[in-house]
Amino acid sequence: MSVVLIIVTVLCFVLLLLVAGMRPQYSSYSTNELVRRAERSLHFKKELKRQRVVPTIYAVLAVKTSMLLLIVICLSIVTFGWVAGVAISVLVVLSYGSLASSRIVMSVANRWYRQLEPHSLALIYKYPTVFALLKHTPFYSPEQYRRFDSKEELVELIEQDAEALSDGERKLLASTLLFADKTVQDVMTPRTVIDSIAKHEFLGPLVLSELHNLGHSRLPVIDGDLDHVVGVLHIRDLLSLDVKRSTTVERAMEKKVYYIHQDDSLEHALAAFLRVRHHLFIVINSERETVGLVTLEDVIEALIGRRIIDEDDIHEDLRAVAKRRAVHTNDTEDGVDL
Incomplete structure (x- = not known):
């Protein structure tokens, strides 16, 4: 059993936890609201550009997590042998998600991510075609938007909700909300x-x-x-x-x-x-x-x-x-x- 392989396996496992614990944050505004604000502000124009690639960042992180998990499994088998390696691999697969979600790991991971994000965004902006291949990759993504910043946002949500509201109810609510803005x-x-x-x-x-x-x-x-x-x-x-x-x-x-x-x-x-x-x-x-x-x-x-x-x-x-x-x-x- 090589000490070097043990150290490399442990380092890869730590790296796996950090990558799995990264949580890129969406803007506090929805994409539609950012589109409206981007017409008047360069700051919101940049924020809109970033907002549109956040799902791609999550997809990249999901791919990196999968690759690191595979590397850790392979290293465990090579380092500890088939029996012990498989047992360790099963333990890693079952526990890395909960460990990555712990407060300490997420704090360190997101601090590290904020330093790396400008470089990640630069790559995505430079090679959009390459990263478009990851568009349909299944990945975890937090709720993008939890509040309404304008009546227009609420109206859009109402107009899109065809199941809970009838056509007449949607029109009534939308018209009532926008009534005060009409002349x-x-x-x-x-x-x-x-x-x-x-x-x-x-x-x-x-x-x-x-x-x-x-x-x-x-x-x-x-x-x-x-x-x-x-x-x-x-x-x-x-x-x-x-x-x-x-x-x-x-x-x-x-x-x-x-x-x-x-x-x-x-x-x-x-x-x-x-x-x-x-x-x-x-x-x-x-x-x-x-x-x-x-x-x-x-x-x-x-x-x-x-x-x-x-x-x-x-x-x-x-x-x-x-x-x-x-x-x-x-x-x-x-x-x-x-």
């Missing part, structure tokens, strides 16, 4: 698709028929153009009109008009709807120009994550209509974008 501009009907009526229009049979065919429950009343909204015409109120006695829109409309800024939050809009008990606001910009309109239904839809079908509204999603129209807006053959 009036996100849900308003754009100016380009607003149907309106002039205040001097006579409400005769033809006009009434056209209004009903529009499929809206209420319309803004204008004095010249959409930047001068002077009232709101409720279609239901027109049902009691005597068609034989024409009257003007100005006489039939509700003169109270409420304005809201396009950058106001939906929380502010909802509170305003509840306070004034009105169903339609005119949306304006900083120059008090009309940029759209928003209804109580728009805000509720954003809160619950699904459309509300008003029994008086037969039109399709007007925001989608506006997007289709925008394809040909200000798009002349000789036009130049600066």
Whole structure:
């Protein structure tokens, strides 16, 4: 029995414990959160790059552990003979995992790993193709992520959970979480698709028929153009009109008009709807120009994550209509974008 072989076997066993005890740490942020933060910070960009190769590091450590275990078994048999060597090998296989997980071994192993990690990362970055072969190697990996750093993270988890939550429940939870971050501009009907009526229009049979065919429950009343909204015409109120006695829109409309800024939050809009008990606001910009309109239904839809079908509204999603129209807006053959 050679003393040198015994020393080498013991050293390999110690090295096995240290490698098996190494635990590379994931970032405290998830990969998706790091992607968002990496757009604004070089520090998070580097952290994101490291995060993506941590599984590869675990795979490399798993391969190294297996190789060292095999070396220790072979050395044990060569050094102590078949009977004693096999007995020692069985003992090593059964005990090295628990020994490597002890506090002392892990402390030393991870201190050593932190010194070696920059070199390991450099090799992985330099030879990604070689290390990609280890991608499907089975290995132990701790839980990557245990907390939420943003509402977006929680929303992503909710949207991915198709087993515990129904489709409607996922939409409801996600919409509720993001509701406070949305503005009036996100849900308003754009100016380009607003149907309106002039205040001097006579409400005769033809006009009434056209209004009903529009499929809206209420319309803004204008004095010249959409930047001068002077009232709101409720279609239901027109049902009691005597068609034989024409009257003007100005006489039939509700003169109270409420304005809201396009950058106001939906929380502010909802509170305003509840306070004034009105169903339609005119949306304006900083120059008090009309940029759209928003209804109580728009805000509720954003809160619950699904459309509300008003029994008086037969039109399709007007925001989608506006997007289709925008394809040909200000798009002349000789036009130049600066």
